[in-house]
Amino acid sequence: MGIFLNSAAPYSLYESEVKKPYFVDKSLMLEELFLPAETGNSHICITRPRRFGKTVMANMVSAFFSHGVDSTEIFSKLKIAESTGYKKHLNTHDVIRIDFSRMPRNCNSYDQYIERIERILIQDLMEAYPKADIQEEDAVWDSLDLVYERYGCQRFIFVFDEWDCIFHKDFITDEDKKKYISFLSSLLKDKAYVLLSYMTGILPIAKYSSGSELNMFAEYTMVSEEKFSDAFGFTEAEVDMLYARFLKNTGKPLLSRSGLKEWYDGYHAKGGERIYNPRSVVMALTNNNLGNYWTSSGPYDEIYYYIEKNVAGVRNDLALMVSGESVEAKVQEYAATSMELTTREEIFSAMVVYGFLSSEEGKVRIPNRELMERFDEMLQKEPSLGYVYRLARESKRMLEATLHGDTQVMEQILEYAHNTETPLLSYNHEIELSAIVNLVYLSARDQYRVEREDKAGKGYVDFIFYPIRESDDAIILELKVDHTPEEAIAQIKEKEYALRLKGKLAAKIHHTGRILAVGIGYDKGTKKHRCKVEKLKG
Template sequence: MGLILNPGNDNSFIKLVKVKDTRVFVDKTDLIEKTNALCNTDENLVAITRPRRFGKTVTAHMLSAYYSKGYAGQDIFNKLNIAGKDSFTDHLNKYNVIYIDMNTIDGLFDGYANKKQKADGVNDLVDYIEYSIIKELKSNDDFSECLKNHQIENTGLLETLLAITQDLNTKFVFIMDEWDLVYREYRNDEILQRKFIKLLKNLFKADGGQDCFILAYLTGILPIKKYNSQSALNDFDEYNMLAPGEYAPYFGFTDNEVIDIVKSPNCKVSHDDLKEWYEGYKIKGVDIYNPNSVRKAVTRNECISYWSKTSSNEEVVRLINMDFDGIKKDIMDLIEGARVQFDCSNFQNDMVTIEDKNDVFSLLVCLGYLGCSDIAGDEDLKQAYVPNKEIRRALMGLIKKQEWYERMETIKRSEKLLKAIQELDGTTVATLIQDIHNSPAVALLDYNDEESLTYCVMTGLLWSTLGKYTSHREEQTGKGKADLVYEPAIKGTAPLILIEFKYDYSPEEAIAQIKTKEYFKRYAGQYNNIILVGINYSTKTKDHQCLIETLIK
């Protein structure tokens, strides 16, 4: 057992299995049945890329624990879903696995580069990858004699693997986690990138290369790099956020899996809250939740934005500030609920070759900051959207730090709307809501009920209330449920706002309902200043009316 060849350590998957009865654990081992079906076929090269914290590493560790001779998989998997499948024992711990964690290798190379004595020919990260794999192969008892007989000294990795495969009639499973690290961390080093791709092409496209592997599995964030509009590793079947294919249920939690999670007596957060905060990645008809965020929310009993603490915020800011074709405005519209069409056909799958808004949206989808849906009839056309509350909060937090933020008309309108409510200016509120109703985020809605009206007002107040208020819909208060409540994040800093909506009635009737059903009772002892807002939409005039009062005790 080694770091690369047949690792046998307690990896992230095994650690999860050990605590599966006391911690959040979702069994994704059915994926193994799918990879087993690919072994020793002409479809045995697979690349699956997903955003950070979507279970890529734990899944790669699962495959390593299943295929590698370094593990006792019967003990690990015997109570998991895969144990009930016909193919379970066919490939269980029968192969030599070459497992490359690019983050670990990159860190080790940093240390190696500082050494005074280095191996001949090891000058960069790609050289170090080859050197490290060959070193472990030579030190393995099963291969050392074979490689001595072939006098393997300064030959490359492919020649080393071919010697083992041909003489010992054995094949390898190749797993590389974070394959795209070279394109993210060395984004401006094109020489290193091309050298890295050449190494992989030699392994999987050169004569005899594929014969060395029963299965190859790559994970990462970015899709496989394109050169001249062609994938650099076009022998791989690739599944990414722009073209996810059939592997959607195995990365992220599905809705049914989250429903099972909240059934635990230890879970204090609701299914609806988890759905609002962390779902929204609709991949091939499957609703996917961010698994890392769900685990943290359930463990901490709190739904907040965990994404902003793990993702490439600086990269997102850079992309937005390029402002191709008014992308700043587009991002703000997306945050408010709009959808924006883009074309991913020319995206080069890197973080440098960004030439227009289409490339920006494509990259943001791959990074997980946007979801995307297909447009019928054209596989390259997509619709971008903000998937959930967590991402919306993260994006809003980034945008509010930009120097151009307060100059945006959307921000000015939101601040003006909150100010008008606090100043009891119903006429201005009605005028602004009319304007918001016609905005890109709202205009596409079927504006025919109180639900649409509620969404319109929440969209308008989105920016001005961030960090100042928390909003509650259908809040149980007094003798019924208030349509919308804005509660100050810190009591005493602002008035409480109670909003009631009507459709083809009047704002006076909305105010009367607040009073009659005593929606304010729940808050009367906590707030000295409570504002009552009644809003009506008339289908006859297509106008909004608004009446605002302060509660008189």
Template sequence: MGIYLNPTNEGFWTAVRSEIYVDKTGLISCTNRYLNTEQKYFWVSRPRRFGKSMALKMLAAYYSCGCDSRELFAGLKIEENQSFSEYLNRFDVIWLNMQQFVIRAKEQELIEYLERVVLEDIRETYEELLPEDIVNLAVALEKVYAKTGKQFIFLVDEWDCVMRERQDSGALQKQYLDFLRNLLKDQPYVALAYMTGILPVKKYGQHSALNMFWEYSMTDQAFLEEYTGFTDTEVRELCKRFSMDYTETESWYDGYQFAEFRHVYNPKSVVEAMLRRRFSNYWTSTETYDALKIYMDMDFDGLRADIVRMLGGERVRVNTRSFQNDMCTFKTKDDVLTLLIHLGYLGYDSMEREAFIPNKEIREEFENAMSVPERRTAGSDEMKTNYPAGWLSDIGFVVIFANYQGKWVYSWHKRRGSFEHPGGHVEQGETAMEAARRELYEETGITDCDMMPLWDYEQRWGDGVGKNNGRVFYAKVRSLGKMPESEMSHIELFESVPENYTYNSAEEARDLERIESMLQAFA
């Protein structure tokens, strides 16, 4: 038993003994069916809270030779399948939670860090086969397979967090995809690879970087439909058990549909409603209104008008094929609508190729996002309009919201006698990102950080006579540095807006809340 090699069955054991557990072990019969075949590569994308990590815990408990799970699966559906005993706890399992690696490693060292810590774990089992000079994970597994004939099952959770949280680092994304391809493609030691995330396989142009995978997404789950969310039969049983109104449950949480299973429910929200005995908006509280509004503000070809139509009960035809499977490459409104389908904000009828608002829970979020007006700066004639990052050109100003150990970094302006965020003008020849990194250093001394763009804004004043475009960045700071001489005297850390803040405190508080919600949504 290890951290990455052959995890225990504790995660699935906790799920099974919970007050509400819906048996989805039939999924194992699907993965057993495709072990050591061309179809052994599973790429499963679903919205948050749709059971992705739960499925991996179940697969780890079943396949891992680091535990004995026969008793744990007793009485569950998979026990009746003829393949149950054949593969139960028979494989070396490698579990990779990419979210943890992204948090723990510096950007430029992510793959190196991953290989190092996973190899350390594997060496504890195969020490005699793996000398210290082997530092490549694929090479190590090839050697183990050549000497022992043992194959591995790969379970990768949050595969796409690199794409979501490192949107500004194309080099890292390419390195990451190359690493996965080298580790998994055409390797005899791979018995099964099962990867989960919110987004399908990343594309470059019309081609997938990992074309050996079979995709199962919210636009087509194929034979995994039954294991995506709760089915109508499962929800009816829960409503009966907890004495909850079925019709109301359907109105709030139904609406996702596939070719065979036409009524699929948000599992997280159904569980919350049953346990709390109250119908409310549960799932989207784990997401964020701000994330939704950012995409709505991309008013490609009348996107907002289409959303209004869907709020009125209509459906909108969507071409999902051009979507590049990331959260920043948008060329048409179809790309934005397709992303909203993958995020769970829209339902999708694959036979009619139409999108729609799935239920009351999601409808509330769209209505809230549609109702928010432009923000006028208090006490002035300034009007500020926010847009998705990358939407505006000619960025002339950057603002950096830097966070260190859970607190916000503010600089004290000598002349103004107040706190403000680092930021300033984009110099000639600079990109907005280069300007943000320069300003952050000049006004705080910080260089050791990960930085990502959050949104663009257009600021107008004098009835539109004056205008400038800016970009807001978020910096996750790993360590503080020595401040250079500048108009700032020192920095201080705050959990909320400081009393002596240069600009509008109410607007600042809203921005902090918005950023924290966005980070939670993409975590």
């Protein structure tokens, strides 16, 4: 066993995963690799956002195929044990497993980075295949050629994790990127010793392999290919299973199944399957708490990085997406590899690739509450977002004024919104009204679950603010164009929205606060807003 060649590390790491209380058996994914491993010279690249299980799966692939450690104890208990080809491939191959995110000590150049990889791999080969007569100064691919020729056509499975890691390093130049792509091509392309190369990362390879260097890879992304879609992230059925396990193991559950969906669902595979962020689900169940786990390591400015080159081009779309709407966008995932993100499509493509947005049927959206909180934070801290920033900053004052029935302040804030350069305030479409209401009540999300109720064309917009704490006031908000706020409140009463709210509140908390009806009327002729707040009877 070596550091890269038939290493014991992948086995130990995957064994630890299998023993964890919220492990999900995705071993059937290995079936998809049996045929490529039999035909030879096969190349697969799977890209997903970070924390979507890429490393766990890479360790699984290595532990299963490698004969470095007998992994029967693990896999005999998993689904793959029932598969045809299980015994044929279990621990019967030489596997070269490299985590490309590992850096040399004090690494500050590409040469340092790649020399470490070459040195370790050549040392492994020299120890395992002494008759190949490999020299330390030999190129890695020449060394592997020698092994192939002198050890009876010896072939390898290559498992590369985080293939694109160096593209995120400040010390990497454009010339370095070309050298790295050339390195991978020289190592893998048209090589007799390659049985299978299995590579994972965040960035698709298409951009950097614009020529023919890595065109032998079949790429599988979340957006473009259905194959492998259920192997990364958790499906609805898997989250159901994990939540049932959680209820069985937890004496006092503090989170609900619907909470997991609200916080961590929202991604879509090519085949239409809904996908949950796996790390966040596991952390929430482990801690018995809904929280921001996936994005906690990357603050709001990581999101802002992608939009800062063209704030004006995406500002209105952000306002709509923060209100829960989808916006049309042509997502081309290769654009995310460009460091010069200037067009709207490039920006949204990058955000899809990195998992900040989800894409479905030609539209992008903020996938869940975990990400929505980061977008909310950005909107309230980045002045360059213009009117979006200014309205978001007013949201705390708007909520306080509403709870205190201070309609004068409410009208002043709405007037301020209308008098800025707010292009969304045309009041021509329901979604534009939704965006503005969300912006001026953005801070309410700290205390409320804000839901927009569809009324099948019977009116404009209707929002219900469900309080998180039982003593806080609930709010039903109706916005009307060319009607008075009194008429808006009359509609709230007529449609008995309060009964619907009470039913949902009773199912979750013992609500002791008031239920406030809020009517907002806008007169197109005078371009004035009027507000009214009324306590609904019991």
